[in-house]
Amino acid sequence: MNILLDAMGGDYAPQEAIKGVKSFLSEDATTTISLVGSEELCMPLLKEHEIDLNRVSFIPSTQVIEMHEHPTKALKEKQNSSIAIGFQHLKEGNADAFISAGNTGAMLVGTAFSIKAIEGVLRPTIGSPAPKLNGGLGLLLDVGLNADCKPELLDQFAVLGSLYSQEVLGIANPRVGLVNIGEEEGKGNLLAQATYPLLKNNSLIHFIGNVEGRDLLLDKADIYVCEGFVGNVILKTLESVYTVSLKRKIKDEYFDRFNFEYYGGTPILGVSKPVIIGHGISSALAFKNMIHQAKKMLDTDLCGKMKQKFSQLK
Amino acid sequence: MNILLDAMGGDYAPQEAIKGVKSFLSEDATTTISLVGSEELCMPLLKEHEIDLNRVSFIPSTQVIEMHEHPTKALKEKQNSSIAIGFQHLKEGNADAFISAGNTGAMLVGTAFSIKAIEGVLRPTIGSPAPKLNGGLGLLLDVGLNADCKPELLDQFAVLGSLYSQEVLGIANPRVGLVNIGEEEGKGNLLAQATYPLLKNNSLIHFIGNVEGRDLLLDKADIYVCEGFVGNVILKTLESVYTVSLKRKIKDEYFDRFNFEYYGGTPILGVSKPVIIGHGISSALAFKNMIHQAKKMLDTDLCGKMKQKFSQLK
Numbered sequence: 001m002n003i004l005l006d007a008m009g010g011d012y013a014p015q016e017a018i019k020g021v022k023s024f025l026s027e028d029a030t031t032t033i034s035l036v037g038s039e040e041l042c043m044p045l046l047k048e049h050e051i052d053l054n055r056v057s058f059i060p061s062t063q064v065i066e067m068h069e070h071p072t073k074a075l076k077e078k079q080n081s082s083i084a085i086g087f088q089h090l091k092e093g094n095a096d097a098f099i100s101a102g103n104t105g106a107m108l109v110g111t112a113f114s115i116k117a118i119e120g121v122l123r124p125t126i127g128s129p130a131p132k133l134n135g136g137l138g139l140l141l142d143v144g145l146n147a148d149c150k151p152e153l154l155d156q157f158a159v160l161g162s163l164y165s166q167e168v169l170g171i172a173n174p175r176v177g178l179v180n181i182g183e184e185e186g187k188g189n190l191l192a193q194a195t196y197p198l199l200k201n202n203s204l205i206h207f208i209g210n211v212e213g214r215d216l217l218l219d220k221a222d223i224y225v226c227e228g229f230v231g232n233v234i235l236k237t238l239e240s241v242y243t244v245s246l247k248r249k250i251k252d253e254y255f256d257r258f259n260f261e262y263y264g265g266t267p268i269l270g271v272s273k274p275v276i277i278g279h280g281i282s283s284a285l286a287f288k289n290m291i292h293q294a295k296k297m298l299d300t301d302l303c304g305k306m307k308q309k310f311s312q313l314k
Numbered sequence: 315m316n317i318l319l320d321a322m323g324g325d326y327a328p329q330e331a332i333k334g335v336k337s338f339l340s341e342d343a344t345t346t347i348s349l350v351g352s353e354e355l356c357m358p359l360l361k362e363h364e365i366d367l368n369r370v371s372f373i374p375s376t377q378v379i380e381m382h383e384h385p386t387k388a389l390k391e392k393q394n395s396s397i398a399i400g401f402q403h404l405k406e407g408n409a410d411a412f413i414s415a416g417n418t419g420a421m422l423v424g425t426a427f428s429i430k431a432i433e434g435v436l437r438p439t440i441g442s443p444a445p446k447l448n449g450g451l452g453l454l455l456d457v458g459l460n461a462d463c464k465p466e467l468l469d470q471f472a473v474l475g476s477l478y479s480q481e482v483l484g485i486a487n488p489r490v491g492l493v494n495i496g497e498e499e500g501k502g503n504l505l506a507q508a509t510y511p512l513l514k515n516n517s518l519i520h521f522i523g524n525v526e527g528r529d530l531l532l533d534k535a536d537i538y539v540c541e542g543f544v545g546n547v548i549l550k551t552l553e554s555v556y557t558v559s560l561k562r563k564i565k566d567e568y569f570d571r572f573n574f575e576y577y578g579g580t581p582i583l584g585v586s587k588p589v590i591i592g593h594g595i596s597s598a599l600a601f602k603n604m605i606h607q608a609k610k611m612l613d614t615d616l617c618g619k620m621k622q623k624f625s626q627l628k
Contacts, residue, residue, distance in 0.1 A: 133558055144495050147503035181458055181546040189461035189543040213550025217558055229503040230544055232495040236527025237548055241555050244447055244531055244568065252562050 003294045004095035007037030008064045008082040009102030010282045014038065017101070018045045020287020025055055027288070031295055034095060036061050036082045061085045064102075067280060071105030075113070083107065087114035090273055097294040099265065101278030101286070108145065111268050111275045118303070120310035124270035125157045125228075126277070127164065128235045131257035132219050139165050139174075140216070140224045143266070144232035151195040154178070154225050158205045159309060160269040161223040167300035168267075168293065169222075177211030177221030179230060185209070191227060199225070204309060261286035264293035272303055317608045318409035321351030322378045322396040323416030324596045328352065331415070332359045334601020339369055341602070345609055348409060350375050350396045375399045378416075381594060385419030389427070397421065401428035404587055411608040413579065415592025415600070422459065425582050425589045432617070434624035438584035439471045439542075440591070441478065442549050445571035446533050453479050453488075454530070454538045457580070458546035465509040468492070468539050472519045473623060474583040475537040481614035482581075482607065483536075491525030491535030493544060499523070505541060513539070518623060575600035578607035586617055 005021065007014035014037050021033055035042065036059040046053070063081040065074040075084055083106050089095040091114040100107055117124055127141030141161045146153060158176045165174040178199055180188040185196055187210060199207040211221050216234065226234075242258035264286060265278035274297040276290050297303070319335065321328035328351050335347055349356065350373040360367070377395040379388040389398055397420050403409040405428040414421055431438055441455030455475050460467060472490045479488035492513055494502040499510055501524060513521040525535050530548065540548075556572035578600060579592035588611040590604050611617070 133561065147495060179547060181461060181543055181550075189541075192543070213547040213552075214554040214557070216551055217554050226547075227503075229495055229506070230547055233493060233527040233540075233544055234547060234551055236495075237530055237551060238527075238555075240528040240531050241552075243528070247447065248566050248568050250564055250566055250569075252564055254558065254562050255564075 001295070001298050002032055002034055002095050003097045003099065003291055003298070004034040004036060004086055004089055005287070005291065006082045006086050006098070006100035006102055007035045007042050008061065009100035010278060011280050012283060013101070014042050014045060016282060016284045017287050018042065018049055018051065019284035020291065021056060022049045022051055023284055023288040024291040025052060028295070032057070033291065034059055034089070036086050036089070038062070059085060059089065065106045067103055069103060069106070071103060071109040074103065075106055075109055083110055087111070090114055090275070096298055097274035097276070099276045099278065099290045099294055101265065101280060101282040104277055107275065107277045108268070111271055115272050115275070118270055118272055118307050118310055120313055121160070121270040122156055123153055124268050125160055126266045126268055127161055128231070128266060129260070129263040130216055130224060130238070131254070133217050133254060134219045136219055137169050137263075138216070138222055138224055139169065140226070140231050140234060141269070142226065142228040142231050143235045144228045146228040148229065149191065149227035151191060151198050154191070154195045154227065155198040155202055156270070158199055158202065158207070158223060158225050160306060161225065162205050163302060163306055163309060164267065164269055165222050167302045167305060168296045171222050173206050174222035175208045176205045176223045176225060177208055177215065179224050179226035180210035180212060183210050183212065204312070262289060264289035267293065267297065270306065272307070274298060274303065315609070315612050316346055316348055316409050317411045317413065317605055317612070318348040318350060318400055318403055319601070319605065320396045320400050320412070320414035320416055321349045321356050322375065323414035324592055325594050326597060327415070328356050328359060330596060330598045331601050332356065332363055332365065333598035334605065335370060336363045336365055337598055337602040338605040339366060342609070346371070347605065348373055348403070350400050350403070352376070352378075373399060373403065379420045381417055383417060383420070385417060385423040388417065389420055389423055397424055401425070404428055404589070410612055411588035411590070413590045413592065413604045413608055415579065415594060415596040418591055421589065421591045422582070425585055429586050429589070432584055432586055432621050432624055434627050435474070435584040436470055437467055438582050439474055440580045440582055441475055442545070442580060443574070443577040444530055444538060444552070445568070447531050447568060448533045450533055450536075451483055452530070452536055452538055453483065454540070454545050454548060455583070456540070456542040456545050457549045458542045460542040462543065463505065463541035465505060465512050468505070468509045468541065469512040469516055470584070472513055472516065472521070472537060472539050474620060475539065476519050477616060477620055477623060478581065478583055479536050481616045481619065482610050485536050487520050488536035489522045490519045490537040490539060491522055491529065493538050493540035494524035494526065497524050497526065518626070576603060578603035581607065581611065584620065586621070588612060588617065
């Protein structure tokens with residue numbers, strides 16, 4: 001297993017990425033990691049943090065795709081950037097998973113061009129954890145990759161999300177809820193009305209019906225399915241609630257769980273290898289957890305199981 | 315000015331409605347109120363709470379539309395219900411405004427059948443206050459009346475919301491933000507992309523561009539425009555955050571402002587007379603504030619100003 005981490009991604013690169021690696025290595029005895037980044041910037045940090053170079057291999061890159069750059073253009077023009085090199089390694093099989101807290105668009109475009117969507121998957125999706133009041137962890141998806149969706153997409157997201165929830169979050173028989181504005185079947189916008197029967201008849205998932213905004217923090221479902229526009233607005237609203245709770249100096253164990261660094265990053269689901277996108281403000285904690293997350297996705301062969309599931313749909 | 319209140323609406327009817335009236339009368343020296351409800355249930359309460367019957371007139375009703383009933387069917391079959399009688403009075407000009415915390419669907423259907431949409435208004439809308447961290451009050455709309463929207467509707471909601479914000483919330487030149495999943499023009503789903511240029515070219519509003527989920531609690535805009543599906547999910551998510559903060563016994567002045575009772579109820583905007591829908595769990599505080607809200611809408615001639623504004627659009 002070789003997990004590749006972009007040391008140059010995120011607002012605090014490469015310092016926090018390298019501290020995250022250090023922290024991961026202290027918790028895991030066997031996994032080897034590759035780092036891609038500026039030799040000049042990273043080498044002194046690897047030394048300073050006494051990283052065991054028997055367990056971390058280093059791939060030099062000479063360019064960085066900045067946060068504001070146009071993804072497609074930047075990937076094309078900066079072939080020596082850490083993200084471009086990362087995807088090259090993923091494509092050629094030199095890496096099994098790729099993690100970066102860099103330019104989100106470049107990560108999405110890079111994924112699309114380097115590794116394939118799983119056969120049968122119409123569109124890959126991205127999900128975000130939704131901490132439940134009772135201690136559990138829900139999964140909200142899509143959270144922005146697919147702004148406009150057709151019912152068939154939401155139906156597939158439910159399958160992808162259920163597998164992630166089972167394998168990575170360890171929930172045995174995850175309940176799928178359709179994000180809606182009413183409880184009964186037939187409620188909602190045209191998309192929700194058309195999606196409901198698909199989910200109801202989908203034998204690969206455990207559909208429990210509609211869920212509303214008020215159910216997102218409760219234990220009503222494990223997977224909350226919606227189109228990317230809605231999911232992104234919900235996610236950013238909840239992130240903002242957490243920011244506000246910090247500003248208001250509220251100390252509360254539950255609100256603390258809205259610190260998304262605890263969960264690592266955002267996995268792209270429905271593609272053939274694990275790719276995880278970190279938040280720009282990722283600190284060492286987030287990097288450490290993203291490596292754990294990628295490891296879990298590899299250990300459980302999540303992508304293989306997704307392939308198998310979608311081959312049944314043919 | 316005659317504000318009509320349904321005493322039978324809400325989970326704690328008629329007790330809380332009548333306590334709300336009492337509370338309103340103690341704060342306002344001149345306004346007269348009409349109450350519609352069960353004589354048997356209300357009269358003893360009016361006596362018990364020593365309501366000044368010179369300022370409150372009573373209209374007896376013998377039926378109640380329950381929360382679970384089908385709106386159109388119930389309104390047709392229960393012509394002696396408090397809601398049906400309320401709309402009859404509104405229609406005939408015996409009341410200037412109508413308030414109820416009863417069956418939301420019946421309130422919407424009753425409005426549609428008894429009073430007209432303002433000429434030029436394609437669809438009335440409902441908005442909800444969004445408390446800002448800095449103490450101000452934003453307005454989110456639509457929050458569920460129009461699940462699926464066309465760009466022209468969002469454009470009109472911006473005008474209706476701006477007038478409400480100016481007249482009732484007292485914000486001089488309210489800034490309109492389009493709820494979206496990115497900051498730049500051109501971002502978002504198809505609806506947001508098509509709505510942006512309409513808002514940008516709308517001379518009746520002060521459009522400031524896209525706003526994201528993370529901006530909703532901040533002072534980025536005063537009006538947050540979105541389609542009803544999105545607005546409803548956001549609203550219920552925020553209501554849930556408040557519920558959770560209560561469960562977690564968090565005492566915080568800002569989170570306390572998520573108690574929607576402080577703002578009264580949800581006004582239907584774009585119709586010719588003020589109609590306010592209360593939350594089912596409305597207590598005396600909410601009823602009192604709904605009466606204040608209706609009074610403010612009448613005092614400022616909000617509906618007249620909406621008529622005037624939309625006549626300019628012809």
